[in-house]
Amino acid sequence: MHEYSSFALNIWHHSLFTVGEASITVGSLILAFLLLLLAPGLSRKLSRAIDQRLITKFVSNEAAQNTYRAFSFYASLALCVALALSLAGIPLTVFTVVGGALAIGVGFGSQNIVNNFISGIILLVEQPVKPGDIVELDNITGTILTIGTRSTKIRNLDNKVFIVPNSFFLEKSVLNWTFSTSINRTSVVFGVAYGSDVKLVENVCMDILLNTEEVLQDPLPQVVFDDFAESTLTFKLNFWCNISDHTLALVRSKIRFEVDRRFKEHGLVMAFPQRDLNFAQKTPFEVRVLS
Secondary structure, X not given: OHHHHXXXXXXXXXXXXXXXXEEEEHHHHHHHHHHHHHHHHHHHHHHHHHHHHHHHHHOOOHHHHHHHHHHHHHHHXXXXXXXXXXXXXXXXXXXXXXHHHHHHHHHHHHHHHHHHHHHHHHHXXXXXXXXXXXXXXXXXXXXXXEXXXXXXXXXXXXXXXXXXXXXXXXXXXXXXXXXXXXXXXXXXXXXXXXXXXXXXXXXXXXXXXXXXXXXXXXXXXXXXXXXXXXXOEEEEEXXXXXXXXXXXXXXXXXXXXXXXXXXXXXXXXXXXXXXXXXXXXXXXXXXXXXX
């Protein structure tokens, strides 16, 4: 038994390599590995305590709270990792030895991971987008749920959740509907037939806008006589809505329904394409009526 324990101790204290004046043994590596396994759980508990005692109490903005929570977790994780290495007897200078190998690994297979991680840090610091914002990118329009270390989750109007790499927000154009305010302008465009009473059209449309609950009255909505088009007198209804409370597409649809109903009541006709044909005929047409 003594021989086995002596053999185990020899393996435990067997030196693998030396960093500066510190000797890295098999035992120190095993202990560091076990402590590193506990580091994520400890860092979560520590960041949760920071959140409850500091962030929630002293930071009122929800987006800022999420940013501080993320940084507190990363800081806690770094602290736990440093503590684990210290308890295992592994100096932090060991990273200077393996730094070259990590750089090679990043160069061959981890560029996207590092790129998205750094992009996530930039998004949390600069906050061009933040949780709760309504954004539009490529063919996705929805609300940002979370900004993680690698990706951002967006829920669209169909309740589908899209996972978008963080680097996308820094490399491409993104429309943030609620960046500075949730009040946005939208429009409804239609045309009435030539010969229509345009002042009646204006009065009816303005009455609709002023009596639609979702339409804000400050700024005041506008009825714009937009153009003399080929087959139509074109009008544009400009109005403002709070995009956080209402879906613009549904508000526009509601106004179109009301415009159609009110126009029928007042005998106003929506325009449709028409063509007048003129025949250059020198002699009269022969017309026959078949009984």
